[in-house]
Amino acid sequence: xxAIDEQVRLMEQQSEQQMGxxxxxxxxxxxxxxxxxxxxxxxxxxxxxxxxEASRRKILPVGDEEINLxxxxxxxxLSSFWHTDKLDQARDRxxxxxxxxxxxxxxxxxxxxxxxxxxxxxDRDIRQxxxxxxxxxTH
Numbered sequence: 001x002x003a004i005d006e007q008v009r010l011m012e013q014q015s016e017q018q019m020g021x022x023x024x025x026x027x028x029x030x031x032x033x034x035x036x037x038x039x040x041x042x043x044x045x046x047x048x049x050x051x052x053e054a055s056r057r058k059i060l061p062v063g064d065e066e067i068n069l070x071x072x073x074x075x076x077x078l079s080s081f082w083h084t085d086k087l088d089q090a091r092d093r094x095x096x097x098x099x100x101x102x103x104x105x106x107x108x109x110x111x112x113x114x115x116x117x118x119x120x121x122x123d124r125d126i127r128q129x130x131x132x133x134x135x136x137x138t139h
Contacts, residue, residue: 055101
């Protein structure tokens with residue numbers, strides 16, 4: 001995962017710059033009761049999860065008719081954000097918006113499938129929390 005490792009390195013450099021150097025950054029980490037190694041590990045895990053979720057979100061199907069309807073319904077607002085009133089110029093962004101909205105439900109369904117398919121659990125209480133998620137995803 002060289003791209004992830006590079007992101008971690010860049011974020012570490014930015015944090016050091018914002019906090020007056022490596023010593024300042026490590027001092028802030030100590031205030032948060034963590035170490036640089038733990039921070040890097042946690043950040044790397046978060047970035048990997050974001051990458052995985054982005055790849056899952058991008059495969060959610062969105063038809064051309066859905067894109068057209070979404071555009072028509074939200075044209076005024078989207079045109080002002082994106083400085084275009086042409087759907088052809090905004091089609092990919094509209095598709096991504098629809099996928100982001102769908103991801104809320106799709107993510108919950110995906111996580112539930114992972115939980116139900118898991119063969120090993122370290123903490124049975126945590127598993128029970130996942131399995132009893134409300135069907136309407138309003139947790």
